[in-house]
Amino acid sequence: MQLSCWLLKLSSCMQALLHASVELRKKLIVDWIPACDLEDSSAKENPDAYKAAWKLLKGADGILVPGGFGDRGVQGKILAAKYARENKIPYLGICLGMQIAVIEYARSVLGLRDANSTEFDVNCKNPCVIFMPEGSKTHMGGTMRLGSRRTHFQVKDCKSAKLYGNKSFIDERHRHRYEVNPDMIATFENAGLSFTGKDETGQRMEIVELPNHPYYIGAQFHPEFKSRPGKPSAFFLGLIAASCRQLDTLIGNVPVKVANGVAMKKGCQNGKTKKPAKFLSGAVYGYCNGVHDEGNYCSWL
Numbered sequence: 288m289q290l291s292c293w294l295l296k297l298s299s300c301m302q303a304l305l306h307a308s309v310e311l312r313k314k315l316i317v318d319w320i321p322a323c324d325l326e327d328s329s330a331k332e333n334p335d336a337y338k339a340a341w342k343l344l345k346g347a348d349g350i351l352v353p354g355g356f357g358d359r360g361v362q363g364k365i366l367a368a369k370y371a372r373e374n375k376i377p378y379l380g381i382c383l384g385m386q387i388a389v390i391e392y393a394r395s396v397l398g399l400r401d402a403n404s405t406e407f408d409v410n411c412k413n414p415c416v417i418f419m420p421e422g423s424k425t426h427m428g429g430t431m432r433l434g435s436r437r438t439h440f441q442v443k444d445c446k447s448a449k450l451y452g453n454k455s456f457i458d459e460r461h462r463h464r465y466e467v468n469p470d471m472i473a474t475f476e477n478a479g480l481s482f483t484g485k486d487e488t489g490q491r492m493e494i495v496e497l498p499n500h501p502y503y504i505g506a507q508f509h510p511e512f513k514s515r516p517g518k519p520s521a522f523f524l525g526l527i528a529a530s531c532r533q534l535d536t537l538i539g540n541v542p543v544k545v546a547n548g549v550a551m552k553k554g555c556q557n558g559k560t561k562k563p564a565k566f567l568s569g570a571v572y573g574y575c576n577g578v579h580d581e582g583n584y585c586s587w588l
């Protein structure tokens with residue numbers, strides 16, 4: 288069955304959500320939203336699906352846009368990121384989900400209507416996301432930035448550094464070809480978007496954050512790959528905490544352990560409530576028109 292097939296592929300993100308929810312004693316409810324159902328074209332072609340998708344999105348306490356390849360559902364994911372940003376709904380974008388957030392910001396805030404990724408528009412005049420291969424372009428496999436790479440935090444006073452226990456750097460796993468265009472960073476930062484994590488050269492953007500938002504984080508790497516039971520990934524923990532309005536408590540209390548050897552602050556447990564609080568999450572994915580889209584899900588390294 289196709290359904291169980293892609294759910295299986297998405298399971299590293301699901302696992303990471305679960306690890307974080309268990310850690311914070313929250314009951315996790317995940318609604319999968321097909322990204323293209325959110326698009327304007329679906330309002331005409333499939334109004335029921337359009338209504339259902341927006342109802343789910345608007346009911347979510349937090350939104351996760353996982354990684355993926357290919358352009359199916361990209362516009363829907365951009366709409367989800369816009370909704371999260373404008374309505375102050377906690378948002379975590381991974382890989383393409385980070386790039387989506389950057390493109391959305393360029394279009395809505397910088398006013399660059401044609402902003403895009405060169406993955407979807409090779410002749411784009413405002414390319415916010417570009418092909419940045421590592422190593423040789425001519426060797427098969429040499430074009431993908433794959434495996435563990437180091438991220439250096441650029442500022443101390445940001446949610447992502449605090450979630451990783453104020454470390455100066457972290458190592459997380461990568462699997463991508465496209466990255467945020469380094470030539471546009473100054474423009475973005477002048478307009479309020481903050482690139483709080485970069486590689487050692489400062490040319491590759493690893494983490495993006497919106498400081499004046501309850502939780503709006505994008506990661507070029509895949510934090511879900513290192514999430515384990517009892518050692519949840521910092522950004523998933525942050526997403527769940529922010530979605531139950533407990534992020535401040537989480538980043539300012541008693542330390543607990545999370546993945547990546549990070550000392551974390553524990554805040555959501557007060558010892559009294561054994562009954563799990565309800566947490567509603569919306570995950571937007573790129574599964575459209577009943578066609579299984581290779582790559583539009585979180586996959587394993």
Ligand SMILES: *[C@@H]1O[C@H](CO)[C@@H](O)[C@H](O)[C@H]1NC(C)=O
Binds near residue numbers: 361362365402403408
């Ligand atoms: C750019 O991005 C959008 C997603 O919003 C996509 O649907 C669109 O077709 C892309 N390409 C061009 C050439 O505009």
Ligand SMILES: *[C@@H]1O[C@H](CO)[C@@H](O)[C@H](O)[C@H]1NC(C)=O
Binds near residue numbers: 452539
């Ligand atoms: C990280 O630094 C902030 C102050 O910037 C502090 O409130 C917090 O407790 C620190 N977290 C850890 C894990 O040391």
